Each structure stands twice: as structure tokens, then as C-alpha cells.
Amino acid sequence: MATYQEFIQQNEDRDGVRFSWNLWPSSRLEATRLVVPVSCLFTPLKERPDLPPVQYEPVLCSRANCKAVLNPLCQVDYRAKIWACNFCFQRNPFPPSYAGISDVNQPAELMPQFSTIEYIVQRGPPNPLIFLYVVDTCLEEEDLQALKESLQMSLSLLPPNALVGLITFGRMVQVHELSCEGIAKSYVFRGTKELSSKQIQEMLGLTNPSASGPQGRPAAPQDPAVTCRFLQPVHKVDMNLTDLLGELQRDPWPVPQGKRPLRSTGIALSIAVGLLEGTFPNTGARVMMFMGGPPTQGPGMVVGDELKTPIRSWHDITKDNARHLKKATKYYDALANRAAVNGHSIDIYACALDQTGLLEMKCLSNLTGGHIAMGDSFNTSLFKQTFQRVFSKDHNGEFRMAFGGTLEVSTSRELKVSGAIGPCVSLKAKGPCISENEVGVGGTTQWKICSLSPSTTLALYFEVVNQHNAPIPQGGRGAVQFVTQYQHSNTQRRIRVTTVARNWADAQSQIQHIESSFDQEASAVIMARLGVFRAESEEGPDVLRWLDRQLIRLFMFHLRRSPFLQVFNNSPDECSYYRHHFVRQDLTQSLIMIQPILYSYSFHGPPEPVLLDSGSILPDRILLMDTFFQLVIYHGETIAQWRKAGYQEQPEYENFKHLLVAPVDDAQEILQTRFPMPRYIDTEHGGSQARFLLSKVNPSQTHNNLYSWGQETGAPILTDDVSLQVFMDHLKKLAVSSAA
Amino acid sequence: VNGNQERGWNDPPQFSYGLQTAAQGAPKRTPLNKRVPPPQLTGSPCPVPGDFPSATAPMTPPTNPLAPPCSMNTPPRPCPVAAPPLGGVMATPPPPFPVVEHTDSASSQSENEPDVDDVVTLLNWALTACRHTVKKQVCNDVAKRLKLFEDMWKSGKLSLPVRRRMIGLVQELKSCNWDAADEIHRALIVDHVNEVGQWMVGVKRLIAETRNLNPDLLHTQEVDQSLDTSSAGNSD
Numbered sequence: 012m013a014t015y016q017e018f019i020q021q022n023e024d025r026d027g028v029r030f031s032w033n034l035w036p037s038s039r040l041e042a043t044r045l046v047v048p049v050s051c052l053f054t055p056l057k058e059r060p061d062l063p064p065v066q067y068e069p070v071l072c073s074r075a076n077c078k079a080v081l082n083p084l085c086q087v088d089y090r091a092k093i094w095a096c097n098f099c100f101q102r103n104p105f106p107p108s109y110a111g112i113s114d115v116n117q118p119a120e121l122m123p124q125f126s127t128i129e130y131i132v133q134r135g136p137p138n139p140l141i142f143l144y145v146v147d148t149c150l151e152e153e154d155l156q157a158l159k160e161s162l163q164m165s166l167s168l169l170p171p172n173a174l175v176g177l178i179t180f181g182r183m184v185q186v187h188e189l190s191c192e193g194i195a196k197s198y199v200f201r202g203t204k205e206l207s208s209k210q211i212q213e214m215l216g217l218t219n220p221s222a223s224g225p226q227g228r229p230a231a232p233q234d235p236a237v238t239c240r241f242l243q244p245v246h247k248v249d250m251n252l253t254d255l256l257g258e259l260q261r262d263p264w265p266v267p268q269g270k271r272p273l274r275s276t277g278i279a280l281s282i283a284v285g286l287l288e289g290t291f292p293n294t295g296a297r298v299m300m301f302m303g304g305p306p307t308q309g310p311g312m313v314v315g316d317e318l319k320t321p322i323r324s325w326h327d328i329t330k331d332n333a334r335h336l337k338k339a340t341k342y343y344d345a346l347a348n349r350a351a352v353n354g355h356s357i358d359i360y361a362c363a364l365d366q367t368g369l370l371e372m373k374c375l376s377n378l379t380g381g382h383i384a385m386g387d388s389f390n391t392s393l394f395k396q397t398f399q400r401v402f403s404k405d406h407n408g409e410f411r412m413a414f415g416g417t418l419e420v421s422t423s424r425e426l427k428v429s430g431a432i433g434p435c436v437s438l439k440a441k442g443p444c445i446s447e448n449e450v451g452v453g454g455t456t457q458w459k460i461c462s463l464s465p466s467t468t469l470a471l472y473f474e475v476v477n478q479h480n481a482p483i484p485q486g487g488r489g490a491v492q493f494v495t496q497y498q499h500s501n502t503q504r505r506i507r508v509t510t511v512a513r514n515w516a517d518a519q520s521q522i523q524h525i526e527s528s529f530d531q532e533a534s535a536v537i538m539a540r541l542g543v544f545r546a547e548s549e550e551g552p553d554v555l556r557w558l559d560r561q562l563i564r565l566f567m568f569h570l571r572r573s574p575f576l577q578v579f580n581n582s583p584d585e586c587s588y589y590r591h592h593f594v595r596q597d598l599t600q601s602l603i604m605i606q607p608i609l610y611s612y613s614f615h616g617p618p619e620p621v622l623l624d625s626g627s628i629l630p631d632r633i634l635l636m637d638t639f640f641q642l643v644i645y646h647g648e649t650i651a652q653w654r655k656a657g658y659q660e661q662p663e664y665e666n667f668k669h670l671l672v673a674p675v676d677d678a679q680e681i682l683q684t685r686f687p688m689p690r691y692i693d694t695e696h697g698g699s700q701a702r703f704l705l706s707k708v709n710p711s712q713t714h715n716n717l718y719s720w721g722q723e724t725g726a727p728i729l730t731d732d733v734s735l736q737v738f739m740d741h742l743k744k745l746a747v748s749s750a751a
Numbered sequence: 752v753n754g755n756q757e758r759g760w761n762d763p764p765q766f767s768y769g770l771q772t773a774a775q776g777a778p779k780r781t782p783l784n785k786r787v788p789p790p791q792l793t794g795s796p797c798p799v800p801g802d803f804p805s806a807t808a809p810m811t812p813p814t815n816p817l818a819p820p821c822s823m824n825t826p827p828r829p830c831p832v833a834a835p836p837l838g839g840v841m842a843t844p845p846p847p848f849p850v851v852e853h854t855d856s857a858s859s860q861s862e863n864e865p866d867v868d869d870v871v872t873l874l875n876w877a878l879t880a881c882r883h884t885v886k887k888q889v890c891n892d893v894a895k896r897l898k899l900f901e902d903m904w905k906s907g908k909l910s911l912p913v914r915r916r917m918i919g920l921v922q923e924l925k926s927c928n929w930d931a932a933d934e935i936h937r938a939l940i941v942d943h944v945n946e947v948g949q950w951m952v953g954v955k956r957l958i959a960e961t962r963n964l965n966p967d968l969l970h971t972q973e974v975d976q977s978l979d980t981s982s983a984g985n986s987d
Contacts (some may be wrong), residue, residue, distance in 0.1 A: 160944040160945060160948050161944070163940075163944065163948045163952070164940050164941055164944045164948070166952065167936065167937050167940045167941075167951070167952070167955055168937065168941075171959075246956075246959055249952050249955065249956060250889075250892050250893075250896070250952050250953065250956055253948070253949070253952040257948070257949060386759060387759035387760065387762075388755070388759050390755055390759075391755045391759035391762045392755060392759075392762050392763055392764065392765040393759055393762050393763055394759075395765070396763070396765065396766065396771070399768075399771070399941060400771070400775075403771075403775050404772070404775065405775070599784060603784075606786070608783055608784060608785070608786065610783055620785040620786055620787050621787055622787050635783070637783060641761070642763075677783055680774060681783070682763055682764065682766070683766055683770060683771050683774035683775070684771070684774050684775050688763055689763065690760075690761040690762070690763060691761055691762070691763035691764060692761045700761065
């Protein structure tokens with residue numbers, strides 16, 4: 012471990028944790044001088060092919076308000092068979108099954124290399140996973156056909172014992188019975204009438220008035236009589252459902268000239284949430300909603316059915332001219348919270364050329380960990396493959412998706428938890444580690460992540476609470492423990508425990524050491540997430556003013572350039588989409604989103620990374636740019652002319668052919684695995700699509716747009732040649748200002 | 752295969768199921784995750800940690816990206832255009848010969864056109880075995896779809912890759928390699944849903960039911976008879 016770089020990387024590889032500071036200032040006063048707080052990015056289910064799970068229950072501290080898990084930082088008395096909790100110092104006896112342990116016969120969870128360890132636990136009968144399709148039928152024929160085929164295909168991709176259900180909607184909402192035989196029946200709901208959860212369950216016949224207990228109480232989830240009709244095992248209904256999907260028609264309600272189709276998305280979702288609530292609370296479930304346009308009627312409508320009234324733009328929003336925005340957002344927010352409470356996640360697959368209302372509906376996915384995919388049409392490979400990848404499997408052949416996650420964080424007493432930012436909701440758990448300063452989703456040390464994947468990453472913010480004059484023993488360490496409980500896609504319940512520690516340091520005497528422990532990349536993403544979180548929950552200009560106050564202008568400028576705050580070049584839906592992915596991706600992907608990667612291909616040597624700068628655009632180079640959402644291959648002017656002249660077809664110019672193919676090959680790996688599938692742009696000097704590259708390397712465009720938007724910027728922007736490295740350097744220098 | 756440029760701008764290419772599955776399980780071949788520090792460093796006294804590390808192996812320091820202009824970089828002319836640098840070959844181009852790309856990699860396999868009867872026979876062998884224990888309704892539903900498959904094949908509606916892969920599927924079925932057969936069905940429905948979507952679920956169900964059968968049922972006399980007969984006999 013020669014350098015911090017190696018230390019940081021090893022820790023990330025093993026524990027999925029990246030801290031902003033790897034040496035912590037030992038007093039609260041010193042810590043508050045850090046512009047970047049002690050905080051981390053944490054990937055709960057980071058893929059660890061080398062980590063076999065253990066098949067026993069974790070050992071917990073017996074103190075009621077602690078319950079930390081036995082870990083390598085605990086002191087152990089092997090003779091007396093007692094361990095001391097490193098968080099609360101409670102002495103706990105080992106359970107009887109640990110009678111045989113000794114210092115040469117340690118259980119795995121005490122070994123330092125198992126700072127991250129996963130337990131498989133038995134918690135009652137395994138619950139099947141549930142997939143509830145909610146399908147918009149107000150699509151063009153070609154789109155509907157493509158969507159139907161994708162849904163039929165997905166039946167072969169679902170986990171074999173999963174339950175599946177189907178709700179279709181247009182002007183009305185239909186809940187389909189998936190019986191194994193006979194004529195298919197469906198229950199029809201009006202798309203305009205809001206119903207309570209109880210009413211929905213009653214109308215679907217899910218309540219059994221004759222059962223003992225309070226009237227109208229939903230029957231137990233395991234009752235097959237209740238569940239068999241709408242949510243059936245896919246291995247039993249796959250043939251019927253394939254036929255049912257094949258026979259789906261476009262919404263029969265005619266759409267007059269100049270009007271939009273009447274889409275009752277709000278009611279359809281409310282029925283989906285209510286159906287799952289009543290039958291399978293607290294079980295892993297995904298609502299997968301497919302829509303080809305905005306909700307236009309009923310609660311949650313985003314725009315009316317008159318085409319001459321366009322869907323709200325940023326301009327409308329700032330002028331307070333978006334009449335449905337507040338009400339719709341509130342409606343979907345309530346639905347999202349209900350789903351989250353039950354551990355159900357909601358995916359949105361929105362394919363249309365115009366906006367569909369992601370701005371209002373994003374909380375459905377953001378709060379539950381569900382996906383948002385955005386495309387132009389269901390008949391595109393972008394949608395088809397993104398959708399296929401929801402069911403991707405890891406090297407063990409197991410599904411990557413996990414359900415019903417809860418994260419609990421414990422800290423040593425000098426540290427408290429301010430909050431988390433990511434695809435989660437608060438479980439509102441009270442405890443001794445909660446800071447009064449809320450950052451992100453705060454006021455708790457427990458969060459729920461209803462759906463998660465190996466890349467799902469939360470940002471967690473801490474507060475050093477140790478008083479200035481309280482001593483910390485030399486070499487003393489602060490510790491944080493992350494306990495993630497979840498349902499694996501094979502329905503096993505698992506618990507993953509990660510325990511990490513960092514040294515305390517006296518900021519007065521060791522300021523240089525603290526500085527050298529700074530993780531610029533992690534800090535950039537952590538602060539950017541905070542900026543985005545504030546932008547989403549507060550007014551736009553206030554966020555930028557906050558950034559001005561909190562941090563240096565360079566950082567603010569850099570973040571301003573990014574698509575997360577650069578609202579003027581993207582629609583409200585596009586912004587929602589980009590931000591959705593930014594606040595849940597791991598560090599590497601998040602950095603790509605802030606500053607895209609650029610590689611240059613030439614005859615002069617192997618492909619090399621180059622500055623995201625207009626100076627990197629040369630006539631005899633091919634550039635490959637990855638922005639995470641787009642892959643751009645740009646052919647320089649000379650290359651383009653050669654390509655047009657067809658030299659690559661000639662055998663003696665085979666090296667040119669290889670040059671053309673090289674960036675395409677390198678792009679393939681990304682294209683084959685990334686979720687969501689990025690756009691793929693093959694362009695050249697003078698091509699219309701070249702703007703995707705030019706807008707990223709040329710800041711002066713953005714610069715002008717900033718002013719035309721009319722934002723108050725305060726002081727002028729310092730320089731156009733700001734890069735990630737420069738801002739990071741400044742951030743580091745200004746982040747520790749103990750000399751005021 | 753290119754994406755759908757008519758419906759979606761900059762639609763990415765479509766990859767086969769097999770390619771995507773393999774890529775997802777394997778580590779990255781060439782991670783594109785390095786960045787270059789800008790020329791104007793601020794000269795901070797402390798060593799700069801986390802200096803754009805790669806996600807995998809430790810990296811070598813980045814080289815200066817702005818190489819000197821290439822001597823062959825002649826100014827562009829509309830026509831004729833200066834040729835790209837040759838790979839050490841003389842300038843006069845030899846007579847060109849066409850480069851034909853084989854899209855169907857299966858051409859390296861057997862040259863015989865797959866026979867529908869071989870496939871149908873094996874499928875019916877499995878279905879016959881299932882009829883002992885599986886509900887009649889289900890078996891009839893499967894039979895209906897197998898018939899549709901057969902009709903589509905015979906009327907030329909199934910492409911060569913689909914036909915070839917179905918041969919592979921029934922071979923796996925015959926050898927009781929259930930997972931392999933299942934994987935082929937999955938690849939087929941992902942890659943060719945518009946051809947197979949209506950009937951493939953019947954094959955899927957057939958595999959699922961057959962694998963659960965008592966192995967003895969797979970070799971009863973009547974079952975073996977249906978395998979031996981050259982024409983596929985639909986007993987129902």
C-alpha cells in the first residue's frame with residue numbers, strides 16, 4: 012500500500028466504498044472547515060465474484076440501540092468466548108455454535124479480508140418475485156407490435172417461478188385475469204375516477220368479506236384463491252399470456268384530429284400499486300410501465316388532449332405556466348411512497364418522440380429504485396436491448412436484480428449520519444447515530460431500496476461530532492458499518508455487511524496528511540449529487556446560489572456545464588432522465604457523465620486518451636467519445652474523405668480499414684453491456700451529428716446560453732479552459748482552509 | 752445489425768443474445784476509462800492522489816496527446832483525395848477483388864439443408880412422453896404451437912438461422928440437456944421474436960415439462976416408436 016491511490020482502489024474493490032477523505036479530522040470544528048464533508052459513495056451489492064456467501068446468521072451486538080454485526084474490528088476474548096462491540100463497547104457472549112473458535116480458528120467475519128461478507132439467512136418461506144406489466148395501448152400500430160413482441164420475449168427471460176400480471180390502459184384501464192383455461196376475462200376501470208386502495212381491492216374481488224377479522228380486510232397473501240387470478244406463475248400462464256399479448260389491440264377510442272389520445276396513466280398505476288399492496292405487501296415486485304406518450308386524463312395528467320397546447324417546457328415552468336405540474340407531481344409522489352413502503356419498485360419505459368411526463372413521474376422510480384428508460388419508439392434497438400438487459404445475469408448465471416433492500420448504517424460515536432442520496436426512501440428509524448444536520452434523505456440511519464443492482468450506489472454524508480478539546484487516542488480509528496438486507500433474485504434472503512475504518516488525525520498538526528488522503532473523484536461525484544439533489548427539490552437559481560456560497564466558482568461552472576444542471580439545452584424530461592441515472596450509478600460511470608471520456612485513434616500508435624478539448628479534433632484522427640448516454644465516433648476531415656473515397660475496401664489499404672474498425676470494436680464492449688443502452692452516433696467533420704462532440708468540447712456555446720437564460724451568475728466565469736483536473740485541484744486546496 | 756434509424760435517431764446496433772450474454776459475464780477487454788491531465792496544472796505541493804485511476808489495473812502515465820502533424824497530412828483536395836498511408840505496400844493499387852461478408856456463420860456447419868421432419872419427430876417424441884402426466888389442455892396447446900412451427904417452416908417463413916438453431920435445440924432435448932435446450936430457445940426468441948414469437952412458448956413449455964418427467968417415461972415403447980418412424984405421427 013505505497014500510495015493513497017492504491018489504498019483507495021483496494022478499498023473500493025473489496026468493500027465498494029470511496030470516501031471523500033481517508034483520514035478524518037478529529038474535531039468537529041476542523042471538520043466543518045472542510046468544504047467537502049466526510050462522506051462516501053457506497054455500492055451495497057458490488058459484484059464480488061470471489062466472495063462466497065456464508066450460510067449462517069450474523070452475530071449481533073446485544074445492546075438494544077446498537078445491534079451492530081460482529082466484524083474484524085471487534086476485540087475478541089477467545090478464552091472467555093466474549094466479543095466487544097467496536098461501536099458501543101458492549102461485551103457480548105458468543106452464541107453456542109461458536110464454542111470451537113480460537114485465534115487460529117477464526118470465523119470468517121472476524122478476518123480482515125472479510126471486511127465485506129455476505130450471509131444467506133432463512134426467513135420464512137421464500138417469496139416468489141412478481142412482475143406486473145402496465146401497458147399503454149395508445150400507440151401506433153408498428154410501436155404496439157414491437158412492444159408486444161418484446162413483452163412476449165420477456166416471458167422467456169423472467170425468473171422461472173416468478174409471478175406475472177398484466178394491466179393495459181388507454182382511455183380505460185383493464186386488469187387481466189390470467190386463468191389457465193377458458194375465456195380470458197378482465198376487469199375494467201374508468202380512467203378518470205380516483206379510487207382508494209381498498210376500493211380497488213374490493214372491485215377486483217381481492218377482499219373476502221366472509222373471512223374472520225375486520226370487514227373488507229384483504230385476505231392473506233398466500234391464499235391462492237386470492238392471488239390466482241391476476242398474478243400467476245409464469246411457467247403456468249406463459250402460453251396463454253403469449254396469446255393474450257399477441258391479441259392486444261390499439262386503444263379503440265378514436266382520436267380526433269388535433270387531439271392526443273386519452274391516456275389514463277395515473278389510474279393505471281394506482282390500480283397496479285393497489286393490487287400489489289393488497290396481495291403481496293413486503294415482497295419483491297416490479298411494476299413495469301410502458302408508455303408511448305404523456306398522461307392526458309384523470310389524476311396525474313401531465314397535459315391536456317389538445318395538441319395545440321404543448322407539454323410544459325422549462326420556460327413554462329419558470330413562468331409558472333405549467334398548470335398540471337404540481338398536482339401531477341404530488342399524485343405520483345404519493346403513489347411512489349406507497350409502493351416504496353411495500354417494497355415494490357416501479358420501472359418506467361417511455362418511448363415517444365415528444366416528452367411523456369418523466370418530470371412528474373420520476374419519483375416513481377427514484378424512490379423505489381426502479382429503472383427509467385427513455386427512447387424514441389418501442390421499435391428501436393435502444394429500447395429492445397435496454398429492456399432485455401433488465402434481465403441480465405452475472406457470471407454465475409444469476410439475475411443481477413435484487414429486491415426489498417434495506418440499508419442500515421452504524422458509526423462509532425465520534426461520527427453521525429447526516430443522510431443519504433440515491434434511489435432510496437427513509438425508514439425513519441431513530442437511533443444514536445443520527446445527525447441533526449440533514450443532508451439528502453436524513454433524520455434516519457435506515458433506508459429502503461426496493462430494487463437494486465450491482466451498480467446501485469448511494470452517497471452517504473457524515474458529521475464529525477467529537478468536540479474540539481476531546482482527545483482521540485493516537486492511532487484511534489473511526490468506523491462505519493453498512494448492513495444491507497435484501498432478497499436475492501433466487502428468492503434467498505441475504506445480508507451483506509461491510510465494516511470500514513479510517514484513522515483520526517489532528518487537523519492542527521497533520522493538515523498535510525489529511526490533504527493527501529483526499530479522493531478527488533469521489534468528492535466530485537459526492538458534491539455533484541448533492542447539487543443535483545438540491546436542484547431537484549428546490550428552485551433552480553437557489554441551488555446555483557448555494558453552490559456559489561459553498562464552493563468555488565470553478566466547481567459551480569463545471570457543474571453548470573453538465574447536463575444535470577444545464578437545463579436550457581434539455582427538456583424537463585431529459586433532465587429528469589439524466590439526473591435519475593446520475594444519482595444511482597457507481598463512481599466510474601458518474602464521472603463519465605460529468606466529464607466524458609475521449610479517445611483518439613490514428614496511424615501514429617495505439618488509441619490514447621485525449622483532452623476533451625477542441626484541440627483534440629484533428630483531420631487525421633478518429634475520436635471516440637463516451638458521455639455514458641451517448642457513444643460518438645467522430646471521423647476527422649481527412650479520415651472522412653478517405654472513407655468516402657472507399658480506400659478501406661482496397662486490400663493494400665487494409666491498415667486504414669483496421670483504423671476505421673478499431674473505435675467501433677472498442678465501442679462494442681460498452682454497447683453490449685451498458686445499462687441503459689446508449690445512443691450510438693457515427694459522424695464526421697461537417698456532419699450534422701458532429702454537434703454532440705462539439706458541444707462537449709467547446710464551452711463557449713454553453714457560456715452564451717448561460718447568459719441568455721437570464722440566470723444571475725454573480726461574478727463572471729473565470730475561464731473557458733476549465734477541466735476536471737483544474738477544478739479538482741482548486742477544490743482540494745480550498746477544501747481545507749484551516750488558515751482561514 | 753444496425754439499429755432502426757427510421758424510428759429512432761442514433762439507434763445503437765442490435766446484438767445477438769449470445770453476444771450480450773457472453774459480454775456481460777466477461778471482464779472488459781479494453782477499458783476506456785482514462786483521462787489526460789490538462790497542460791495548465793496549478794502546481795499543488797501535495798501529491799495528487801486518485802489521479803484518474805483506471806478501474807482495473809494500475810495505469811502507465813498518459814502520453815502527450817498532441818502529436819506533431821503527420822508528414823502525410825496533405826491538405827484535403829476534393830478529388831482526387833490523398834490516399835491514406837499504405838501498410839508498407841507499393842502505391843499502385845492491385846486490381847481490386849470483392850470482399851464478400853458472410854452474415855451467416857453457420858455456413859461453416861453441415862451443408863445439408865435442415866430437414867423439418869427430423870425436428871418435428873423429436874419434438875413429438877417429447878410431447879408424447881409428456882402426455883402421460885401433463886394436463887391434456889396444456890399438451891394440446893403445445894401441439895397446436897408445434898404445428899404452427901411446422902407449417903411456418905414448410906411454407907418457407909422461417910429463416911435459415913432459426914431452422915439451424917431449432918435442429919440444435921432438439922438435439923439437446925434428445926440428449927436431455929435441458930439447460931442447453933432452454934438457452935437456445937431463449938436466444939431464438941430474443942434474436943428472432945418476429946419469426947418465432949407465436950410458437951416458441953410452446954417449445955419453452957415442452958422443455959420445461961419434459962425435464963420434470965420421470966426419466967422412464969422418456970423411453971417407453973410408444974415413445975421410441977414415434978422416434979423410429981420416419982414420418983412424424985401426431986397421435987392426437
